[in-house]
Amino acid sequence: MSAQQLGTIHPPSPHKSIWEVNLRYDKHNQAQPHPDLARKKEDEKDIEKVPELVHTMLYGKSRDRIHAAFSLLNLSQKKNFRKPLGMSQDFIENICALLVIDQESDAHRRCQQHALGVLCNLLLEDPLLDTFIANDENCLPGLAKMLRSGDKVTQELAAKTLDYLCVTPENQTLVCNTDGILSGLISLLQNSKSTTTKNHGLQALIYLSANGKNRFLLAREDGLLDELERGITNTSDPTGGVTQKSVQVLYNLCLLKENLPVIAKSKQIRQILREKQSEVKERINSAEDRPYEGLDNDASTYKLTGISLDFLFTYDSRLNSKIILRGEGYNASSIQIGKHAVSRSMIEDAASANRLLDESMPKEATGISNEEEAHNRRRNARMKSLQQHQE
Numbered sequence: 001m002s003a004q005q006l007g008t009i010h011p012p013s014p015h016k017s018i019w020e021v022n023l024r025y026d027k028h029n030q031a032q033p034h035p036d037l038a039r040k041k042e043d044e045k046d047i048e049k050v051p052e053l054v055h056t057m058l059y060g061k062s063r064d065r066i067h068a069a070f071s072l073l074n075l076s077q078k079k080n081f082r083k084p085l086g087m088s089q090d091f092i093e094n095i096c097a098l099l100v101i102d103q104e105s106d107a108h109r110r111c112q113q114h115a116l117g118v119l120c121n122l123l124l125e126d127p128l129l130d131t132f133i134a135n136d137e138n139c140l141p142g143l144a145k146m147l148r149s150g151d152k153v154t155q156e157l158a159a160k161t162l163d164y165l166c167v168t169p170e171n172q173t174l175v176c177n178t179d180g181i182l183s184g185l186i187s188l189l190q191n192s193k194s195t196t197t198k199n200h201g202l203q204a205l206i207y208l209s210a211n212g213k214n215r216f217l218l219a220r221e222d223g224l225l226d227e228l229e230r231g232i233t234n235t236s237d238p239t240g241g242v243t244q245k246s247v248q249v250l251y252n253l254c255l256l257k258e259n260l261p262v263i264a265k266s267k268q269i270r271q272i273l274r275e276k277q278s279e280v281k282e283r284i285n286s287a288e289d290r291p292y293e294g295l296d297n298d299a300s301t302y303k304l305t306g307i308s309l310d311f312l313f314t315y316d317s318r319l320n321s322k323i324i325l326r327g328e329g330y331n332a333s334s335i336q337i338g339k340h341a342v343s344r345s346m347i348e349d350a351a352s353a354n355r356l357l358d359e360s361m362p363k364e365a366t367g368i369s370n371e372e373e374a375h376n377r378r379r380n381a382r383m384k385s386l387q388q389h390q391e
Contacts, residue, residue, distance in 0.1 A: 069114035099142025144180030202245035209252035
């Protein structure tokens, strides 16, 4: 075989040493680290900083405390950090402890707002983490305190946190039986002028009232029915969300027979429901197949007001002799209007009383009836949170 067939072999340049040649070869073939591994190492470094950030947030100087709390909030906004944060030693305990301390300064107020933001983000992740947060000794008392805050941002974040916390059915009875939560929620609905804050507060009440174990207590909470009446007549929300949620809570409370006499005592409730039903019906008919903002809420409000009025009518007609003899209406062992059933007793199986709305009703109006609905709500909340963060 000739030298031409083998090709010409060029030796290293005489002015370069063998070490320079090898160095050039090493640089050319150096393996680059995988980007996922590099990112994982960076994430581990960030997680290692958490104890120091928590300590600074609690005991540092004002500016350092705010910066540390804000850094923790930024970490919690990343989905892959939420579980590690929640499982970090004493992390949840320290975040919740910050809520029960009196606001001594503007720095403390801002740290509490960031702490509420952290809890909101963690509640988007895992039902088990939700339960762990709800059972912390300072979480619910802290939320009750934040609901009464005079600061608008703090109020909204507290209502949002409570909204997300009530998604998980296991938390609903615990929330309802915690001193100060319901009264704080009613105070928030009375004093807040923010539509967003009211929507979060009412959504939390929808979850609580969808649980049959809570209906008896909720209907007898001082001021709640008055706030629901105000919510039904609300005109500040162009989408009709406040009205729809208020009617939904009232409907849920009507599903317990013992609640009908309490609700029926109100002299205005029937008139309010009839006027609202007539108003939304006229708005729906005038649309003429042209969708508008709030159409779904109006459709839900129209159905719920009608069903609630039917339930109240069964109580109003309870003394009618013919109905008594036939054992119908309020005197029947079970009140049934279409697919909607009222439980006979507060101790009756909640499953029979939770056949809420027909399939044509928007999902948002049905509250939580099972675990799948809770996960759907969690996913929707996560998507909204992501959109707000991107904006």
